[in-house]
Amino acid sequence: MKVLVPVKRVIDYNVRVRVKSDHSDVDLANVKMAINPFCEIAVEAAVRLREDGKASEVVAVSVGPKVVQEQLRTALAMGADRAIWIETPETPETAGLGPLGIAQLLAALVREEQPGLVLLGKQSIDGDNNQTGQMLAGLLDYPQGTFVSGLELGDEEVEVVREIDGGLQTLALRLPAVVTTDLRLNTPRFIRAPDIMKARRKPIAHTAPEQLGVNPAPGPRTLAVHPPEPRAGGRRVESVGELVEHLRQAQVI
């Protein structure tokens, strides 16, 4: 069974973001970019399925300008077999694409590629939308297993453990299905130098929205981006007694 893994290029999670002074966006110039951490977990899960003999092929896909090939190479170095680059002239955000537009492109690709399972991260750490997997499942009318921390792939069904408010929920989804990964699903492997060399020889196919026959819907318009309200500078207290006194004065205890 083929597993399709969409991955997104995002700002590295260690980078402290700055809002541009004209409040048009956050400043991404000269900022370290990386594969979205949740997507990395999805790639790891897919590669493990193939290593366990439960999947036959792992195909990574990304939407964006040429630079997203870097993240596709990362997925290939982790063990994906091949990759597909859906080219848009700019990043999805600057091209005005939201999760709906991305999901429409992915849905067209799923109809072409016919994977048994689509594995995505539960959210990207830039837009924090947590939508694309659910939208893709909705467009395809596939079952969805979101926020998944346990995954057992069978021939007809995939069994997933979901992280829900108040605990865990286990579902069986009839294939083909869409699954989105939570942080606890696995720990992605470390990429070694020979893996990077091997990944260079793996194919990245090129396609574009027109070739997929999709005119993706525009996302919501971003009118302004502001830094959050700063918290007033705090103070150090020297003892537990002093702390309790302050909390009494603030009337919170």
Next chain:
Amino acid sequence: MRSLVIADLDKGQLAAATYHVIEAARQLGAPCDLLVVGEGCADAVTRACAIAGIERVLVADDPVYAASLAENLAPLVVAVSAGYSHLLAAAGSVGKDLMPRVAARLGVNQLSEVIGVESSSRFRRPIYAGNAIATVESDDPVKVLTVRQTAFAAVEPRGGDAERVELEQVIEAPSTRLLGEQRAESERPELTSARVVVSGGRGLGSREGFELVYQLADRLEAAVGASRAAVDAGFVANDLQVGQTGKVVAPELYIALGVSGAIQHLAGMKDSKVVVAINKDPDAPIFQVADYGLVADLFEAVPELIEQI
């Protein structure tokens, strides 16, 4: 314009989050209906009908909906969505699972974790783990939103006299089967709506060390939270995690014990009214957002704190 709020249920009762989402809907300035869908939700419906500002309560009470699966709920919401300009749900695990599927079926965008209503088409929401706030506008004929409950006050649970409308249609997707649920049982207040939260991090050192958090929480009748480091180290279950990938809280008092204050964690608690940090590392980033910071050994300071309050 007319809004539909999809109620969140907790053990058959209306979850606290629902009252906050209704406030967000109220700020849209349009008449508001409530959809109560689940199994055995008679009590929830009675309470829903009494909420001021709700005109109609749509009821779908069936075992099919017990597990709140998006595959069953989404077609129901789509089926009743005609005539509504806004569909809203809390940004909890059910709303996040359901609303994007609903939006996709309707061919519209979805806006996640809304923290401010500027107009009927303009909203504010956090991006980049809460390090930036975006003002966004949607032209879609139906606005599908999830609402961050801590950003809105709760509406009064009384003063209303809504009409009850039974939905006859039951939709069950054959593609998905519930195999089981494991719920963490707790006597403590619910984390996302508690007035006081005591949270523990890696600094507690062990599952036994985390007992300090419970002891202080008991003294303050507080909910217990945890950082991702504490969850990953196995001190507590993951449903206690506060942060970008866990729960977002904004209590009156947030006490962080042995929490370093990674960006991930701050995204989930920095709107708390008063933040207290106790940590032995004077350089821990948590001190930058703490109103009161105490550099001390937890195992000495916390028992002393319990004694003094």
